[in-house]
Amino acid sequence: MTTQAPSIPSDTLSTEWRRLKKLSLAGWLVELLKYTILIVLAITFVLPFYWMASSALKNDSQIYTVPPVWIPNPAIWRNFIDAWASQPFNLYIFNTVVRYAIPSTIGTVFSSALVAYGFARVRWPGRDILFFICLATMMIPFQVTMVPLFMIFKQFGWLNTFLPLVVPAFFGVPYFIFMLRQFFLTIPEEISDAARIDGASELDILFRIIMPLSKPALTVVALFSFIDAWNNYLGPLIYLNDQRQYVLALGIENMRRTFMYNSTVANAYPYLMAVSTIVTIPIVIAFFFGQRTFIEGISLTGMKG
Numbered sequence: 001m002t003t004q005a006p007s008i009p010s011d012t013l014s015t016e017w018r019r020l021k022k023l024s025l026a027g028w029l030v031e032l033l034k035y036t037i038l039i040v041l042a043i044t045f046v047l048p049f050y051w052m053a054s055s056a057l058k059n060d061s062q063i064y065t066v067p068p069v070w071i072p073n074p075a076i077w078r079n080f081i082d083a084w085a086s087q088p089f090n091l092y093i094f095n096t097v098v099r100y101a102i103p104s105t106i107g108t109v110f111s112s113a114l115v116a117y118g119f120a121r122v123r124w125p126g127r128d129i130l131f132f133i134c135l136a137t138m139m140i141p142f143q144v145t146m147v148p149l150f151m152i153f154k155q156f157g158w159l160n161t162f163l164p165l166v167v168p169a170f171f172g173v174p175y176f177i178f179m180l181r182q183f184f185l186t187i188p189e190e191i192s193d194a195a196r197i198d199g200a201s202e203l204d205i206l207f208r209i210i211m212p213l214s215k216p217a218l219t220v221v222a223l224f225s226f227i228d229a230w231n232n233y234l235g236p237l238i239y240l241n242d243q244r245q246y247v248l249a250l251g252i253e254n255m256r257r258t259f260m261y262n263s264t265v266a267n268a269y270p271y272l273m274a275v276s277t278i279v280t281i282p283i284v285i286a287f288f289f290g291q292r293t294f295i296e297g298i299s300l301t302g303m304k305g
Contacts, residue, residue: 049280056080056274063269076270080278083271087258091244092251099162100236100247101229107169108176108225109218115172116180117206121192131181138174142234150238164239165232169225176221183217184210219290227283248279 055063056079057072118124119131153164187210195205211218233249240246246254252275259268 052273052280053277056083056270056277058270059267060269076267079267079270079274082267083274084278086271087251087255087275089248089251089275092246092248095162095245096230096247099245100165100232101226103162103166104169104229105222105225107166108173109222111170111172112176112221113180113211113214113218114206116177116184117202117210119177120181120184121189121205121210122202134174135178138178146238153239159239160241160245161239162245165229165235173225176225180214180217180221183214187213223286223290226286230279230283252276252279 054070054072057075057077058069058079059076062069062072115134119127119134149164153159156163158164158167191209191213192205195209200208231249232247233253236247236250237253240250243254252272255275256272259272
């Protein structure tokens with residue numbers, strides 16, 4: 001004897017089918033709206049960079065044309081060479097990278113990792129209180145400490161040198177200390193305990209175990225620190241007076257002042273945009289090459305408190 005499955009009315013099937021179509025249509029519309037918003041925001045973000053790069057390929061007549069010329073015709077590629085040669089930018093980039101950015105980045109990564117490890121893995125009296133004080137210093141703007149620091153470095157005889165810009169990096173940066181501490185807390189404590197049983201010191205654990213496992217977070221700290229030094233204008237403006245020690249930010253500003261007071265310079269605005277484009281490109285390239293590690297480090301630093 002066979003049993004026949006109960007039949008479903010056709011009206012019910014058609015109603016359910018229409019409901020599923022509506023749901024899929026609603027989901028499709030949501031996706032369309034989401035990607036439309038993302039595309040509009042991306043265009044809004046990229047547009048200033050495109051205008052800067054395209055302006056570097058124009059001459060004065062194209063710059064001040066109304067309505068604006070979005071595609072240079074003709075494109076003057078020699079603006080990049082002439083603009084770079086108008087000031088000693090090779091010296092400026094040497095000062096920025098070799099004398100400032102690289103030493104400060106090394107100091108920031110080393111000191112911040114050391115302090116963060118002490119807050120994350122070493123138990124000592126007053127640790128949490130001192131960590132709270134360290135975080136509280138992030139609320140003090142640089143403008144508040146600018147004059148006292150200037151007076152201190154003046155007493156040290158460090159003015160017109162890179163010491164005021166580099167030496168403080170070797171004493172830790174509160175924001176990076178917080179980031180690395182949060183990342184170190186995600187590493188299992190059992191690894192450190194096993195190393196201690198084998199006789200490893202705390203420094204051995206930090207440099208041989210914790211830091212190799214923390215490459216994403218250390219990459220974020222290094223990239224942020226390098227970008228901060230690359231773009232820093234106020235610090236070098238305060239401490240550096242000799243043009244031979246200018247960094248890129250001061251060099252661009254010096255170029256702008258030169259063009260502003262010399263109205264006979266042709267293509268002044270395209271030259272400024274050309275140098276700005278050249279200065280921006282290395283940071284963009286560095287991000288694209290390290291974006292996977294960079295995003296991983298950002299996403300993991302806040303997983304545990």
